[in-house]
Amino acid sequence: MLSTKERLNADVTVRTKALVGAKPILSKRRVDILLAIAVTAIIAVTALFLLFPVVVTVLMAFDARDYIGPFPPTELSTRWFGKLLEDAYIWAGFRTSLLLAIATTAAAAAMGALAALAISWMSPRWRDFVTTMFLSPLVLPGVIIGFGLLMFFAAFNQVPVFLKLFAGHLIITLPFTIRMTLVGLAGISQTLREAALSLGANERQVFFTVTLPLAKNGIAAGAIFAFAASMDDLTISLFMSDFQTYTLPLALTTLIKSSFDLTIAAAAVALMGLTIVLLIVLDSVLGLERAMGHGTNRIR
């Protein structure tokens, strides 16, 4: 009896001989290898392309020159970070953005979860229609939403700017929380609900002991996306802000237009750092894979 390894070796020898014997110009195996190299190269180029702006921003943030010079920096310093800490304009924007993102996320998560739950109870025909309607802000250009809201709020006197921003951000973040909660709910088997009902729990008890705990990860994932979308939004904020209440992206954009200054690069790096910290915290609390994925509720 040959061992598995010996048999494998013998097999390889036979196949190699066959290849040598045939001697084609481009063997099947060689085509495979070339293809693998090509795919790897494409992935590498794509990754470089995606990372390039980040790398440039990070390097420029440490530029010692006091004007926006050509890349790469000739000398490094942390002067722009020092300036960032003192910049009241950016800090005010950051404060508004953070408060706005927190408020929006909380509201969008709660409303989105409830909406998704209602949608999941609908008949398939209505479900599709209502889902499409709720998700439409994703495809509607922000300019249109912003302009529409501007016209709408113009009908009232003195609506606080923060409230206007909140309303706008709620519209663009709700699709994320609804979508992710729906994904979470879809992972919950109908038989779990029926099992709980047959064990004596009524609909309300089933919701709190089975549905909600299992949809939790989906809701959390939606909240993460909502937070990111709110922090990132420029278009809606542009329409809703005034000179006193503005968001961080708006402040940064204004800054880049008005002054040739690298504080904006420092701010971007600070934001990146903040995002990484946030992701690490989330990962340790929830498990990022679990929050983003949707296979968490399956047993097998």
Add this chain to the structure above:
Amino acid sequence: MNVLELKDVTKKYGGFTAVENVSLELEPGKVLSLLGPSGCGKTTTLRIIAGFAAPDGGTVQIAGEDVGQLKPYERNVGLLFQDYALFPHMTVAQNVAYGMRYRGTPAAAIPSRVKQMLSLVQLAGMEARYPSQLSGGQQQRVALARALATDPKIVLLDEPLSALDAKLRLELRIELKEILRSVGATTIVVTHDQEEALSLGDEVVIMHAGKIVQRGAPTQIYQSPASKLVAEFVGRSNWFQATRGSSSIAGFTSYVTSDGVEIRAKSPPSDRDGRVNLCVRPEHIELMDSAVTEAPRDADHNSIAGVVLDVASLGPDVHVVVELPGKARFLAIRKNVRKIPGLAPGQCVRVLFSASDVLVF
């Protein structure tokens, strides 16, 4: 008193009648199998008993109480789902305790009851595990423990063994039967798997197209199926289309198949004059090498010449396909033992079966 009584239960979905005038009654401690192909209404019947579907007509009584309008959580019915439906975010102990929380078991009594249930299903010590950490067989036992923990009036098992592999299925089937008997649970098993139905049930109900077509003990269902439908669904069979033959021997009825083969049956002649269907079970057939012996031909024995087409050894049994006159194919199942000489394809054989083993429909 019957634990369960269905009277003329009907359920329609749009124009489709899922269940039609089904009446059933079940005595305490008995196990009843509901067997039928998919779409026969067995699952709808189960859902009506559990309270997930409301009947359009008829009455459902559990322990003498009309439960037709009660919600699932208002009737004490234990359910074992095909996919087990264990709560993935709860431990084994929490799963088993779930029903007790809502069925009024005093909180102080729950831990000891959980322990008792888990030892009943031989999972003592697994309390802190999560369902994802258990094997399929273990998950099923937890689901059973959970369903039995509230001491339900009726236990409903939905395809209880179908998700398990063949070897485990046999083990768990025996165990499941023991557990159900030991707690004296009145049980309905819903399945499309005849082995599961016949082995678990004290009685078997065959359903087809929303109706009950036969009810009887497992052996009775197999040996004397009430119709062609039942015979086809339960067990394997060889079929002949035939008409009444001319020869008459007292106590036998003679038939001639469409290929001109004469077959005798012991049953009294059918009322129908036209075509009948003859059924012979493969394990009732004896095969003899026609070169070696001339088959004895008494009145009770049917003997047909044929040629072996294929021999497949499946371990305990050997399946032999024989070609009969007119290219009809015939399956014979023999025991895989040394004293029965083996057959080879191409060999000429005599197919022998008793007239009392021929079923006429």
